[in-house]
Amino acid sequence: MTREIRTFADIEALSEASAAEIVASARESVSARGRFTLALAGGSTPKRTYELLATRHRGDIDWERTIVVFGDERFVPPDDQRSNYRMAREALLDRVPIPATSIHRVPSEAPAVHEAADGYERTLRNELRESANDPTPDSSRTEAHTVDVALLGVGPDGHTASLFPNAPELQERSRWVLPVAAPMHVQPSVERVTTTLPFLNAARLAMFLVAGADKRVVIGEILSGAPAGRRYPAAMVAPSGRAIWMIDRSALPDDRSNA
Ligand code: 6PG
Secondary structure (H helix, E strand, C coil): CEEEEEEECCHHHHHHHHHHHHHHHHHHHHHHHCCEEEEECCCCCCHHHHHHHHCCCHHHCCHHHEEEEECEEECCCCCCCCCHHHHHHHHCHHHCCCCHHHECCCCCCCCCHHHHHHHHHHHHHHHCCCHHHCCCCCCCCCCCCCCCEEEECCCCCCCECCECCCCHHHHCCCCCEEEECCCCCCCCCCCEEEECHHHHCCCCEEEEEECCHHHHHHHHHHHHCCHHHHCCHHHHCCCCCEEEEEEEHHHCCHHHCCC
16 A cells, blocks of 8 residues: 655645545546446535535536445434535535435434444445446456545544544454444544445545644654554555545644645
């Protein structure tokens, strides 16, 4: 795995570059395999990237051939202010011609979080199976990919998706989706449904969008490659494909902010 670091003056520049990278992956995926599969991130950082995809780049993606899933979700109804799906719908999905049947959200209206996770596991396994849609099967491929692009954020504690430091979910080796108890130290403190390391590490491209001074310590430790940095869930995402870290200057430690 190669970890490519790109740094930006501010979140606007970061968002422009991220949207352009998503467009490039979408084109490549559609031409190679007939479709583009994208896992969206929650939190606040990706919102501007989503808006740029819905406006400046609206005509640059073949939305008819795009499939959208979610890397994690808060266990709140889909129209709740805290819902990652709601944010993505308002910033992006309602504004582009993607078929409703190509958007696969976490069923967060299920009676219990484990039921939502089980349902989403089935959905992802069904929808992301590649062979049926792969016009040019690559016989040298040794492992199946999950999505073409997985967008991810990083929390100030080093979490990514809803994989929190020291959580038992980090040990998962086979499931793609798990329920998560409400974190005590992270807002919103509600139960979550998250994709797992086996899912994220099988993405063709994992792209982290990181902005804000509250990430500075954790980003410094992760980029240093020191053992302390390796225990953060975000640092455990090591896809068989590529990983790109898009970081704005405010999230960089002082010794790197001139980069
Ligand atoms: C969520 C996320 C989470 C997020 C990070 C960064 O549901 O909260 O998916 O992993 O990406 O907490 O969030 P910000 O972009 O708001 O800093």
